[in-house]
Amino acid sequence: MLAPSQKMWETTVMKALLGVLLGAASMLVVGPALAETKLTIATVNNGDMIRMQGLTADFTAKNPDIKLEWVTLEENALRQKVTTDIATKGGQFDVLTIGTYEVPIWAKKGWLVALDKLGADYDVDDLLPAIRSGLTTDGKLFAAPFYGESSMVMYRTDLFDKAGIKMPDAPTWTFVADAARKLTDKSKEIYGICLRGKAGWGENMAFLTATANSFGARWFDEKWAPQFDQPEWKKTLEFYVNLMKDAGPPGASSNGFNENLALFNSGKCGMWIDATVAASFVTNPKESKVADKVGFALAPDNGLGKRGNWLWAWNLAIPAGSQKVDAATKFISWATSKSYLALVASKEGWANVPPGTRTSLYTNPEYQKAAPFAKMTLDSINSADPKKPTVKPVPYVGVQFVAIPEFQGLATTVGQQFSAALSGSTSVDAALASAQATAVREMTRAGYIK
Structure with a gap:
């Protein structure tokens, strides 16, 4: 029969061992969270982009293993910072906000990742032809339009x-x-x-x-x-x-x-x-x-x-050499999808969804009713001709x-x-x-x- 002091000592040791085992078990349970992926997103300080940042809880709820970090800049500063980073292979950003000007030039230089895994329900064919053509090189989409404009x-x-x-x-x-x-x-x-x-x-x-x-x-x-x-x-x-x-x-x-x-x-x-x-x-x-x-x-x-x-679009793209392509693709698919437009509509009304990217938006009776500028926007986008932009011929x-x-x-x-x-x-x-x-x-x- 053990003395009371020895019993007390054994009980203390057992509790300590149990605590260690429970701690190890809890570490095993939360282990996957330690594999969290952080995406650094460079974007412009325009209203639609700011609104998008306020709605990203929808994305993170669906993708709890992805954390978003934002670098938001005015247009001139954004262009300079993003251009310098991608040209020098700085690797500072995982998702870039770039324009219709940069996409074909950077794609030909091999600086961008082709977006060919946006998901079965993304519906690339729904993108407005005038916008999509400016983001396509050799038949591949290299950026997804967040909003388009004339x-x-x-x-x-x-x-x-x-x-x-x-x-x-x-x-x-x-x-x-x-x-x-x-x-x-x-x-x-x-x-x-x-x-x-x-x-x-x-x-x-x-x-x-x-x-x-x-x-x-x-x-x-x-x-x-x-x-x-x-x-x-x-x-x-x-x-x-x-x-x-x-x-x-x-x-x-x-x-x-x-x-x-x-x-x-x-x-x-x-x-x-x-x-x-x-x-x-x-x-x-x-x-x-x-x-x-x-x-x-x-x-x-x-x-x-x-x-x-x-004719312009602000687009989301992934720099070549990125180690986070899958996570970045998930974010881009979410931010430029039909479901994102519906999310904005549910929170802010149809008049405030990002315009100029999808044919389905302009055939949506709810959008047509809410946005008196819809037809004028679409007509303006369709009337701009990047291949014949001037009165006199140009190369x-x-x-x-x-x-x-x-x-x-x-x-x-x-x-x-x-x-x-x-x-x-x-x-x-x-x-x-x-x-x-x-x-x-x-x-x-x-x-x-x-």
Whole structure:
């Protein structure tokens, strides 16, 4: 028979052993959670992307072994950071938010993973042909569109009514300029028109390149000779600078998409010509003071057969060499699926789902009813022709960009020169001369000009 002290000692030892065994067992049970995959996602700070981040609990509930980490940047910073990372094989990101410009160029360089395992219910054939074609290389999809867009006129119906002006469905630039000047009342901080002025190949140059197309201008002729010394570009830039001087807001050379969206939603813009994706924000009473006073029209033209509208999509892609392809593919499939559109509709209403990617959205009666801008958006997307973007023939593809690797750096520099012309720190003639000299130098260095 054991002494009480020995019994107590044995009992203590047994409890300790039991604790160790239970601890080991619990480690075995939670073992799989230790295999958690963290995805670092680089994205743009546009409204639809911010909304998506707020809905990712739906994804993580379905994929508890995947953790999401976000790097959210404004457009210019995002483009620079993502381009540098993928070109240097930095491996900082697992999912990239990139545009229609980058996808075919990067795919041909072998920098992107083909998205051929998005799932049986993803329905790739439902993607709008105009958007899908820009993301496809050699028959393979290399990025999935989160939202697609063209550009159009958004305008204040109350201000037009007050001024006795009727906006046509397909306005000319002359009409837009005349209306903008009539609507302007700077004493009340009402500006007839808000347009992009912030320097950047995807900021002011997206707008100005599309506008220049409708003025008969082009970046290069058939032999890749830069065309900034031609009268069509001078007419474009003079028109833009003079219009913004007369009817634009102060500090316009610092305004990009988000800044102009804020101005329009606060009631300070009579018209805003920009991405069709903005339609759901300017008509959302939670975000816009003028939500019930907004009309839509096609981007303007000059009677030359081309309107000043572009074609773009923000897309999700996976960098080549990624060690997390399966998890990244799951996320991209979720974020760009039909079920995601339905999720947004259930939380925010059909008018606020990401537009411009799927045919089924535009045949959905609920969306058509909720989104008065749906038809105008689809018509604008379908009317943009990346293969024939200009009045005169060109050797390049792309509406508001030129699909060559050199364009990003070149257009960033040209954008700075044109923004300086808008701010008044240089003249239109000087900006065009500088753009021409820069373009000739860079295109010669790259071997396009012999």
